[in-house]
Amino acid sequence: MPATGTPRNMQHSPRYEDLVAEISSFLEAQIAVAESRGLPREFTIVDPGFGFGKTPEHNLEMLRRLGEFAVVGRPLLIGTSRKSTLGAVLGGAGVTERLEATAATVAIAIANGTAYGLSSAVCTNRLDYVTRFVRELNLGSVNVWEVPGYRLEVTPFGGIKDSGYGSEGVAAKALRLGALGYLIKPFTAEEVLATVEKALTMGRLVRERASLSALVDRQTRYLQALSTLSQALVNSTDCDLLLQRIVDAAQYMTRADSSWLSLRQDEGTRFRVVAQRGKTGCTSLEFCETSGSENVSPVLTQGTPVRTRAASGTTIRLQTEDEAKALLQMPLCLPEVTLGLLSVDRRESDVPFSEQDQELLQILASYVLLALERNRQPGQGAESTR
Numbered sequence: 218m219p220a221t222g223t224p225r226n227m228q229h230s231p232r233y234e235d236l237v238a239e240i241s242s243f244l245e246a247q248i249a250v251a252e253s254r255g256l257p258r259e260f261t262i263v264d265p266g267f268g269f270g271k272t273p274e275h276n277l278e279m280l281r282r283l284g285e286f287a288v289v290g291r292p293l294l295i296g297t298s299r300k301s302t303l304g305a306v307l308g309g310a311g312v313t314e315r316l317e318a319t320a321a322t323v324a325i326a327i328a329n330g331t332a333y334g335l336s337s338a339v340c341t342n343r344l345d346y347v348t349r350f351v352r353e354l355n356l357g358s359v360n361v362w363e364v365p366g367y368r369l370e371v372t373p374f375g376g377i378k379d380s381g382y383g384s385e386g387v388a389a390k391a392l393r394l395g396a397l398g399y400l401i402k403p404f405t406a407e408e409v410l411a412t413v414e415k416a417l418t419m420g421r422l423v424r425e426r427a428s429l430s431a432l433v434d435r436q437t438r439y440l441q442a443l444s445t446l447s448q449a450l451v452n453s454t455d456c457d458l459l460l461q462r463i464v465d466a467a468q469y470m471t472r473a474d475s476s477w478l479s480l481r482q483d484e485g486t487r488f489r490v491v492a493q494r495g496k497t498g499c500t501s502l503e504f505c506e507t508s509g510s511e512n513v514s515p516v517l518t519q520g521t522p523v524r525t526r527a528a529s530g531t532t533i534r535l536q537t538e539d540e541a542k543a544l545l546q547m548p549l550c551l552p553e554v555t556l557g558l559l560s561v562d563r564r565e566s567d568v569p570f571s572e573q574d575q576e577l578l579q580i581l582a583s584y585v586l587l588a589l590e591r592n593r594q595p596g597q598g599a600e601s602t603r
Contacts, residue, residue: 231270236278237285240265244289260417264294273302280325297322439577442466446584456592457491460585464492464559467581471545471574473561477537478585479504480549480557488517488557490537497564499537506555509536516546520555522579526569535562542567545574547582549589559585 233239244263252258265286267276286293297303303318304310310318446466449459460478468476475495479488482503490502506517510533516523517536523546527533532540541562549556559582561570 231272231275233275236271236275237282240279241286241289244286244291248289248291256414258291262292262294263289264296267295267297268300268302273305276300276302277306280322283326293326295322295326297326439470442470443580446581450584450587450591453591456588459588461492461494463581463584463588464494467559467561467578468494470577470581471561471570473545473570474564474566475539475541476559476561478557478559479536480589481555488536497539499539501536501538504536504538508538510534513544513546516548516558517555520548520550522547522575524570524575526567529567533562535560540564543569545570545578547575547578549582549585551586556586556589 244265248258248261248263251261263286265279267279271279280295280297283293283295298319299312299315303315303322304312307315307318443466446459446462449462454462464476464478467473473495475493475497477490477493477495477499479490481487482489486505488504488506490499493499507514512525513523513533513536515521523544525533526543527541532542533544535541535544536558539562541564543563543566544560545562546558546560548558559578561574561578563570
């Protein structure tokens with residue numbers, strides 16, 4: 218952070234020709250150093266150094282002109298907690314009497330548009346006054362983790378900015394809470410870069426692990442659902458019940474709002490919905506193969522899958538006369554005829570269905586054909602009426 222002189226003498230008559238311009242220039246130079254050593258600019262946060270190498274007048278001027286630091290183009294972190302300047306403004310108030318002033322400076326920082334107006338005040342187990350103050354003024358939120366008796370600022374890359382009131386023991390507690398690193402003052406630029414790099418690497422690994430775990434869990438649940446359907450097919454479950462279970466699985470496995478299954482009536486061109494699932498039922502239970510929007514007709518007229526999403530502000534008209542924002546339909550095809558279709562849709566979200574969703578629906582469509590074939594065989598379940 219910018220400060221004149223060294224920690225030993227930086228408070229001895231500090232002088233600036235143009236406070237904000239000189240600090241901004243210093244911060245730009247330090248960002249350039251960080252970039253030259255491999256730290257991307259978008260991972261930097263700048264601290265103008267409230268209370269470091271500055272008189273109370275300098276600090277108050279900097280607080281008034283926080284918005285001018287926008288020229289640096291990076292999020293701004295302000296550390297004003299219980300600093301001596303606040304004591305001077307309050308007429309010599311002691312450290313324990315500066316909490317309200319700290320809250321006020323945090324509010325000023327947020328109101329000036331700083332991205333990180335966090336306080337590094339020491340806190341007790343009670344409700345954090347500063348956080349409550351900011352929230353009650355509806356100025357924004359303060360992103361911190363707390364340890365009894367201490368407050369830690371958490372940076373976007375998962376590290377900790379140590380306010381100087383802490384200890385190794387407190388840092389250890391924070392690490393157990395999930396923080397990825399910490400710094401103890403004074404620290405060098407190399408130590409900061411090493412901490413950031415470590416935190417970024419660990420954060421990426423944690424995210425990748427969580428993503429892989431979620432994927433494995435999802436695939437396991439899909440396999441369990443397919444296994445249940447296979448068992449129902451082998452056990453000669455009633456055809457209508459089995460078809461309903463397949464439709465239920467289609468909605469579950471594709472995360473759709475609605476799902477339904479339609480079958481051709483006799484040998485004509487009419488189709489009827491025989492199973493459905495969703496918050497709202499199908500508007501029309503019978504339709505012909507050309508019903509619905511033009512882009513959905515190929516599923517029955519040509520026997521080709523349809524996976525589409527509506528343009529912004531529009532919807533897709535389904536064969537059942539319902540409207541959807543995203544649609545996936547799979548035809549039930551035999552060599553010379555399309556028996557029907559298995560459909561899933563999203564009516565509240567326009568998130569498109571994926572290729573994996575299409576593969577899953579194709580598998581479920583195969584289960585439908587197997588169920589219909591088994592039901593057609595003599596002595597295998599109820600006699601088909603379709």
